Amino acid sequence: MYRKLLLFITLLPFAAVGQYHITGRVVDIATKEPVAGASVFLSNASAGTETNSNGVFTINGVRGGQYNVVISIIGYATYTQSLLVNKDITLPDVDIVQQVIALKEVRIGPVPHWARDFEDFKREFLGSTDNARQCTILNPHVLDFDFDETRKIFTATASGFIEVENRALGYKIKYMLSEFNDDYGAGTIYFEGTAFFEDMKGTKGEMKKWLKKRQQTYLGSSMHFLRAVIANQVTEEKFRVERLIRKPNSKYTGGLNNKYIETIVTTPLVTGDYTRLTDQKGEYALEFKDCLCVIYDKNSLATSIVNINAPYAYFDNNGILLNPQDVIMQGSWGDSRLADMLPVDYEPVTK
Incomplete structure (x- = not known):
């Protein structure tokens, strides 16, 4: 009757009980120096900001509830902390750890089947709806794919945020992919990760269209x-x-x-x-x-x-x-x- 689907996207509770702000400072765990330009956002929400030159950030207009606070910057391991918000919060210094980034293998010439695998990934990751047809993955080079012939499982990994432009709903999305498995034998999809939504800039006409389409999607x-x-x-x-x-x-x-x-x-x-x-x-x-x-x-x-x-x-x-x-x-x-x-x-x- 229906294709069986397991769609796992980590979402956290968001009780509508008020609006608060979260303030903190991000520092290097080894040097204790402030880290500027780090992205700080709430998982799967539209609330986020960047640290200033002193490593300080403030996220305003946060609705009460439980979140994952995610801090990300190139050269450091991504930091995640679960946080219950029911009042204004000032966090103690957040220590982040420098990370040695392994260079990806340089491949000469086209990767076999990469274009086909990318299309398969897009279909399952973005979907096949009208909204999906207006989405673009801006940095496909961060993606790698593999297919286990024995188990008939297609997997995808990403070396950084997957950046998506959704021109149907007017969002720019940064998606940190944790896992993606398409089990052909079982007919199941499993993908998990963390998203940050940012409103796209547009004309008054475009913004009106986006608001209408968001309502229709909801x-x-x-x-x-x-x-x-x-x-x-x-x-x-x-x-x-x-x-x-x-x-x-x-x-x-x-x-x-x-x-x-x-x-x-x-x-x-x-x-x-x-x-x-x-x-x-x-x-x-x-x-x-x-x-x-x-x-x-x-x-x-x-x-x-x-x-x-x-x-x-x-x-x-x-x-x-x-x-x-x-x-x-x-x-x-x-x-x-x-x-x-x-x-x-x-x-x-x-x-």
Whole structure:
């Protein structure tokens, strides 16, 4: 029915409880000298800055929640720190470590199959939607690819940030790729990393178009759905949730199709059937023994299957899964890739 997809992008909770600032100073761990020009950003958000000549940085307008603070500069190992933000924060000096960068092997002439591998990578990394067709990877030279013939697994690595220009949504994205595996045999995709979103500069007309397209991308998304669940506005936001019962197909002989016999129970579920409160403020959980079939009634093609493969799948006030690996998404949400990704601090236009 759907191609099975495991899409792992590390996203962190982002509870909407206020706006704060984070201040700190970045220094070389050996010399204790300040490090200027380091990029400092919050993972998968649009909040970020650079250190000044004294190594000092301030990130303003940070919404309360838990983040990964990422500090990156050429010549140093990337620094990552988990940080709970519920007030203005001044960090102690952040020590970063110089890193010896191994020179890449110089290859004379074209690398066999590199262009083909790059196209395969783009299709799975960016996606194949209208948004993806307006995305460009600006520095493809940072990418290397490999294919394990025995295991039928295609992998990609990056020697630096992958820089993406998304002209559909008006974002410049720096993506630090941790892992990328396309398992041809299992029909699964696994990629993980950290993104920083920056608004592109454009004309008034372009900015208006980008804002509209961001809104269109948000509507019907998993972020939109989970925020509607929290607000108990699932029906009002034009979502419908039904039970999908899957049973192993005794006649299954391999491949990606017909592995299960599927039955849809069309009686709509209510929020309490699959959502639980937790003892943590701003944290919620999905729990359901069968699959959830989520239909967005404003778009007949926007149907998604949610298979919870853990006792609970926790999510936060911003509609972000705390552990994306706890859920397998298929259909519309499973087809989404980086080109359809919005920063976790995105706020839709309200009328």
